[in-house]
Amino acid sequence: MADTSWWVTFPQMERETLVGFRKALDGAYRDFSRSYGDAIEAFFEPLLFFLVWFERLLINAPWWAVLVVVCALVFLVGRSWKIVAGTAVAFLLIGYFGMWKDTMSTMSIITVCTLIAIALGVPIGIVMARSDRARTIVTPILDVMQTMPAFVYLIPVVMLLGIGKVPGVIAVVIYAIPPVIRLTNLGIRLVDRDVLEAADAFGASGWQRLVGVQIPLALPTIMAGINQTIMMALAMVVIASMIGVQGLGQPVLRSITNQYFTLGLLNGLAIVALAIVFDRVSQAYGRRMQLQYERISNV
Amino acid sequence: MSEPMIDIRGLCKVFGGAAETVMPLVREGIGKQELLDRHNCVLALRDINLAIPAESIQVVMGLSGSGKSTLIRHINRLIEPTYGDIIVDGQSVSGMDASALRAFRRNTASMVFQGFALMPHRTVRENIGYGLKVRGLDRDEIDTRVSHWIDRIGLDGFADRFPTELSGGMQQRVGLGRALATDPDILLMDEAFSALDPVIRVEMQNILLELQAELRKTIMFITHDLDEALRIGDDIAILRDGEIVQQGAPQDIVLAPADDYIAEFVKDINRGRVIQVGRVMAPITNGTTGPAISHDSLLEAAAIALAEAGADAGIVTAADGRPVGAISRGDLMAAMVARATAGN
Incomplete structure (x- = not known):
């Protein structure tokens, strides 16, 4: 009877062994985070400092100054008055509905995450392009990063660094970096x-x-990757708010737990508005470069 | 002839994994097909020996797959030889280390490509200055030199355009300008004019010949077009299946094709514009009179000279004006229409 049981039930690992395996891994990781947690936290100290500084800058600056700077940047990058007008309207509405401060927080963290993703992602992408071996190593890692549920890698990050901005940034970067690397x-x-060959x-x-x-x-392709990275970073805002990241995700989280439909909707729309602004601007920039390379003269 | 500028010695190229191990077989003369079937290697070039004197135009002619583009890429080592060596100006190209090779490519040999290979994100000016920029010259220096070449190759007014805004002929002018701007001794032209319309092609050939008369570069010119080869080559090497099957002056190839393959090529050629009088003249006989015709004038020109003088025959003269032979209208006509087989 015992001999044929494997035919009926899957011959799985002994329960004790499995528990032992999990305990061993958890214990090892806990030991690792206890002994190196402080060092790693210290390593990220400058990043935290910058995050806090940048967020305060955006929040404390007068709203009209932020609006002017944002519109100016949008124009410089996108060169389109239509997009500038849309941006201004979106920000004015956001402010009017009382979401200015949260929007500034979100913008600051998204900006920092995007910059980090570009700073890491472009060089990794270059290495991948230059060596087939690097590509075979990196591609599956990117696959895992893109499909692994965000909550799963939030656990070790939070265990290591606790709750706050830095783990939030790390989680967002892990989630958002694959497109810029791939593209x-x-x-x-x-x-x-x-x-x-000519070169x-x-x-x-x-x-x-x-x-x-090269x-x-x-660059036009890289820009498409950056665009995707920004979009994915924005999509992570709500999940990041679960580990203490300030911004538009917090009220969304609150409205899920308390069933505040309108609050959730308004903040959700604010995220959408930000996403559209970022998307249109980066796409307009990419298109502008593309046009420069492909100017066709068959007139 | 003094030391050749480019000396290709026993060059072999085998593409494929076990290239080193099959070299002995190649030297024993294994067939191309057998090599591919048994050893999975492609024999691209077999024992190429070619000495190119300085300041001359060496044409390498062959059909697609004959190995001509592979051959030219060995000169600046865009492709590594499997066996053999290329000596340029006394220096072995295969012996160069990475930095010497870069210096060689920056200063000594530059290349013009069939597909132009211009940089789409740079203007005409920046494209022409590319080799100089890579060399690390300062901006003013690059600007002066580039302006000179823009003027020289007829691209005035296009300096700030992008390559995609130009026609094919214009683009290849940029390609030629880019190659000449570095003032190299050697110009490698890989089917440089093959992608152009016939009229533009002839125009570009004229530009090249004009420039060559003044600049005296050593040029290796790859083409699949015999007319082009005969027109611009001081010497022609015909490549077939990775081997040189005949090499010689244009008129020698037309008059004495080495095999049926080449005979087939040359049979439709306008012989009057290739062969010189000196090659077909008859010994001088007493009493022959007529206008003096230089030994190196082409048959067509000689025929015109005879017709204009209303003479039946002419006296062929050497460079110093001494009479060396006679040519009659009949001889001229026979030489112009003779089938290639007659030369064998």
């Missing part, structure tokens, strides 16, 4: 081989090739 890799790999034939060094040819030609 940097893709963009560089798609650069015309003939043009690269070689004129004696360009590896660095001259990268900076003078990155500029990949």
